[in-house]
Amino acid sequence: MKKNVVIVGYPGVQALDVVGPFDVLSGATLRLDVDAARTGRAATGGYSITLASIDGGAVSAGRGLEFAAASLSDVAEPIDTVIIPGGYGMDAARGTSELICWLRRSSARRVVTVCTGSFIAAQAGLLDGCTATTHWAWAGRMADEFPAVDVDPDPIFVRSSERVWTSAGVSAGIDLCLALVEDDYGTRVAQTVARGLVLSLRRSGGQTQFAPPVWMPRARRxxxxxxxxxxxxxxxxxxxxxxxxxxxxxxxxxxxxxxxxxxxxxxxxxxxxxxxxxxxxxxxxxxxxxxxxxxxxxxxxxxxxxxxxxxxxxxxxxxxxxxxx
Structure with a gap:
């Protein structure tokens, strides 16, 4: 049986935060389907992926790009994984009570955030008591706004528990989803997907290397x-x-x-x-x-x-x- 994955959509979502995880998970599904066909077995592994928004309307990523979406209320249960992408519409999304309530009620096995999607998960209380990461440029703000979350600004992604996974900015969602595939179906499948996307399965270093040197405050004296x-x-x-x-x-x-x-x-x-x-x-x-x-x-x-x-x-x-x- 394929694992049911829901990508949460909202106005102003970051396009790559949606498409990156989708391509990794759909690539893994294709690989598993091909392997099953070669051996004459029924295809059972992989992921069934749905992009869903509160009202089921099209999700705008800005600059004319839109994604068709289902309604969160119509998503089939059980849900294996909820992916919360980031984007410039993040603040408005976390102020949407219907979305926050849906996340709090969700019984998904895993909650995954990409980039500033961590703010939405934190708003719903899903990261309380967890170590989490986000885009390096937003880590300070996240730590200030959510003291119950232990924010680590350096890792590409963090697996805080069996349920909670968070990733750094934008492309780091691809790294995290490759790790999900490896966790679910093994290194061989994840490596095959990474090679198809012309990526390394594991990126060296953390996101500190991508951040500019920190400007230090001037002393008063x-x-x-x-x-x-x-x-x-x-x-x-x-x-x-x-x-x-x-x-x-x-x-x-x-x-x-x-x-x-x-x-x-x-x-x-x-x-x-x-x-x-x-x-x-x-x-x-x-x-x-x-x-x-x-x-x-x-x-x-x-x-x-x-x-x-x-x-x-x-x-x-x-x-x-x-x-x-």
Whole structure:
């Protein structure tokens, strides 16, 4: 028996959040049907996929693109998986009481969110007590609005429990659905679908590598702001706490306390963040070796830069350069 999957549609949905999961799951269904035909067995595996909206009207993705949709009230039970896509209409959708009530009543075995679809699931209380992710640009807002959800902005997708799966921005919904297929029907089927879509079954690193370096707030006190400027203008200098405190005209202990309180992280962590950002830019904008970039940005050695990159960005400098240069 095919697993019943419902993709929730609403005005302003992100088209790829709908089409990406659909293509992965329908591709897996085709693969299973072909395998069954070759062996003379009846085709039983795969997915029956329905795009459904509250009123059953066409779902607009903007710019003239619309999807035909069924009504959520007419969707056949039992439902195996509900997929909630994101999109610019997310805020309006989560303010729609009929949709939120339907999600709360749903007895689906799995709830899957793509990108900012996590906000809709969180509005319905489906992510309370769970670790979840969303698009990196929206993670801060989600954490602020839903303190009952442990928001992790880095993973491509998170399986918080048997029921709750969340993914990062847009194309990450494809990664998540490949994982669903692998969980349901094994690695061979999932790998076949990934190859057909010209994708890797598992993407390296997290979404931190796609986010721009975080802009850090300016301190209120002029001496601390001056230290921030000093670090940012010359990341490769020997920025010890003692030297930075001396530049600010303070004791090391007093400087560290003020800097951490106003900037939100310690001087040492801030220096490392700025150096990492500088290295990211040079890896994509220059052809200099990793060793040269490491020395220029204050890491001392290529190995030190590599360890920092893997910890902060999730991939090695070489892999980052191949992807983004």
């Amino acid at each position: 002029a001496p601390i702001r001056d230290v921030q400027h000093l670090i940012e203008s010359n990341p490769g200098a020997a920025h010890s706490v003692a030297s930075l405190a001396g530049h600010a005209g303070m004791s090391a202990r007093h400087f560290t306390r003020l800097f951490t309180g106003e900037v939100g992280e310690s001087p040492g962590v801030y220096v490392e963040r700025i150096r990492t950002g500088a290295a990211r830019r040079q890896l994509t904008e220059t052809e200099d070796t990793v060793s040269v970039i490491a020395a220029r940005c204050g890491f001392g050695s290529a190995e030190s830069l590599r360890r920092n990159f893997v910890r902060r960005v999730g991939v090695s400098p070489d892999q980052y350069r191949k992807t983004f240069a």
